[in-house]
Amino acid sequence: MGAGGLVAGRDCGECTACCVVLCIDDPDIQKASSERCRHCVDSGKGSCTIYLQRPRPCREFFCAWRHLEMLGDEWRPDRSGVFAVLEKFEPPELPDTPESPTMAITLMLTGDPEKTVREKWFVKFVCANIVSGQPVYLSLPAPPGYLPHRVLIYSAALTAAARQSAEPVLAVLEQALMFMSAQPFREQAFAHSGNNVSH
Numbered sequence: 475m476g477a478g479g480l481v482a483g484r485d486c487g488e489c490t491a492c493c494v495v496l497c498i499d500d501p502d503i504q505k506a507s508s509e510r511c512r513h514c515v516d517s518g519k520g521s522c523t524i525y526l527q528r529p530r531p532c533r534e535f536f537c538a539w540r541h542l543e544m545l546g547d548e549w550r551p552d553r554s555g556v557f558a559v560l561e562k563f564e565p566p567e568l569p570d571t572p573e574s575p576t577m578a579i580t581l582m583l584t585g586d587p588e589k590t591v592r593e594k595w596f597v598k599f600v601c602a603n604i605v606s607g608q609p610v611y612l613s614l615p616a617p618p619g620y621l622p623h624r625v626l627i628y629s630a631a632l633t634a635a636a637r638q639s640a641e642p643v644l645a646v647l648e649q650a651l652m653f654m655s656a657q658p659f660r661e662q663a664f665a666h667s668g669n670n671v672s673h
């Protein structure tokens with residue numbers, strides 16, 4: 475592991491996924507979801523034209539692919555169609571106990587969602603996380619200006635089932651995707667203004 479909890483020797487390369495996908499609502503920068511930041515030049519090299527002066531949220535953000543060695547090179551978001559983010563786990567739907575997990579991984583399907591949830595490598599990764607007690611959220615990106623959907627893929631029953639077979643996990647992933655696809659997206663309301671970099 476390298477500095478700041480990042481995988482040593484790994485860099486973003488041509489990927490610019492976070493400069494497109496993320497909704498950012500910070501005093502220093504606001505950006506609508508699914509809109510390329512106007513400072514992001516998709517030149518094939520993945521460049522931020524204000525890199526040295528980029529705002530604090532941009533300096534501090536790294537996707538899960540930059541943090542987790544277990545995600546191989548093929549998981550880079552622009553290659554895999556999966557934008558993975560590690561975050562604090564604070565679910566209202568699970569009891570808070572000393573054994574409760576504190577971190578979750580959100581897997582946003584930015585490529586071809588229906589194909590991705592059926593991929594063996596994807597289901598295998600979700601299974602491994604659930605079995606090891608790491609909650610997973612499946613997420614669907616929103617159209618520009620709307621909030622993404624996400625569904626928790628984690629329960630005691632699913633953990634027990636995942637220990638036996640990947641089939642139940644695949645079924646839950648497909649149901650979650652179907653559920654999200656049928657839901658209307660909620661509009662994103664910004665709390666901050668003055669530094670909107672959406673196109």
Ligand code: SF4
Nearest residue numbers: 486489491492536537
């Ligand atoms: S999504 Fe991850 S790999 Fe891609 S540019 Fe952002 S931090 Fe780098």
Ligand code: SF4
Nearest residue numbers: 493511513514522532
């Ligand atoms: S300002 Fe931030 S969001 Fe915009 S291109 Fe630079 S790093 Fe990406």
